[in-house]
Amino acid sequence: MxxxxxxxxxxxxxxxxxxxxxxxxxxxxxxxxxxxxxxxxxxxxxxxxxxxxxxxxxxxxxxxxxxxxxxxxxxxxxxxxxxxxxxxxxxxxxxxxxxxxxxxxxxxxxxxxxxxxxxxxxxxxIIKQRFLICSAPYAMEGLVRREIEMAGAELNNVQHGNDVQFEFNLPDTAADALMTRLNEAGHGRIVWTNPDDTSSAS
Structure with a gap:
């Protein structure tokens, strides 16, 4: 390493x-x-x-x-x-x-x-980090926050709009497992966004 x-x-x-x-x-x-x-x-x-x-x-x-x-x-x-x-x-x-x-x-x-x-x-x-963005319905905000915390991720930003968007980073080695857990818990209602697609248009 x-x-x-x-x-x-x-x-x-x-x-x-x-x-x-x-x-x-x-x-x-x-x-x-x-x-x-x-x-x-x-x-x-x-x-x-x-x-x-x-x-x-x-x-x-x-x-x-x-x-x-x-x-x-x-x-x-x-x-x-x-x-x-x-x-x-x-x-x-x-x-x-x-x-x-x-x-x-x-x-x-x-x-x-x-x-x-x-x-x-x-x-x-040096622990390689991965930056992730996901959106979830309001009813699942608590679940997503708990999973992010348990994974040892650092929550950078939360935005409340039509749904709740989370921006966070965590060690690269733990990212795939967290995404799998959230996808299973969310029954397909958690949407992942590629961070490269979020550059502001302003």
């Missing part, structure tokens, strides 16, 4: 006088990640490199920022992927200590600094 983290976590590694300052944090998209990276350059004007990796939906990134190709961004991204993370940005600010580490040394340094930061991070499972 994919996971994310709830707050930023830092970790610092010293290898042959080079400082690797790692941070892992929740991140929604590439544009936001690039702002964080720009801010890190302002905070660390003397740094040699600010390397980063992002996993956020289809917006993944692996940036070596001047380190030999494949020695920083890609290994950092591999750590995020290996831990099945989503919506996470990993950054590493490197201050060069005067001793070259070689390609293997760099891969280890960037991998270890991100992995160590993640060890301290609290991981939260």
């Amino acid at each position: 994919p996971q994310t983290i709830n707050i930023a976590v830092h970790y610092e590694l010293l290898i042959k006088k080079s400082r690797f300052i790692a941070c892992v944090q929740p991140m929604t998209d590439r544009a936001s990640a690039q702002k964080i990276v720009a801010a890190l350059w302002e905070q660390h004007p003397g740094a040699a490199h600010v390397c980063w990796a992002l996993l956020a939906g289809g917006q993944s990134a692996a940036v070596d920022d001047g380190e030999p190709s494949g020695t920083a961004g890609r290994p950092m991204l591999d750590v995020l992927r290996h831990q099945d993370l989503e919506g996470v940005l990993a950054t590493v600010v490197r201050y060069f200590g005067g001793v070259k580490l070689g390609a293997g040394g760099l891969v280890r340094a960037y991998t270890d600094s991100v992995a160590q930061a993640l060890l301290k991070a609290e991981k939260i499972p």
Whole structure:
């Protein structure tokens, strides 16, 4: 199951006088990640490199920022992927200590600094939600409300018109069972609306 983290976590590694300052944090998209990276350059004007990796939906990134190709961004991204993370940005600010580490040394340094930061991070499972809309006769409002509550769904909106319309979301894994229960209890009188068809005409 994919996971994310709830707050930023830092970790610092010293290898042959080079400082690797790692941070892992929740991140929604590439544009936001690039702002964080720009801010890190302002905070660390003397740094040699600010390397980063992002996993956020289809917006993944692996940036070596001047380190030999494949020695920083890609290994950092591999750590995020290996831990099945989503919506996470990993950054590493490197201050060069005067001793070259070689390609293997760099891969280890960037991998270890991100992995160590993640060890301290609290991981939260990402539960895919499904948004549902249904309408029921007034006489069935109580029944529908009880079923929605028992399924652990979050009721977003209820509208009273010719009938009662419910808008709610719940974990995707529980949606089909709830729909089946309501259909059986409603004897065909509960009508489901595709959320994609409800975009307002205004």
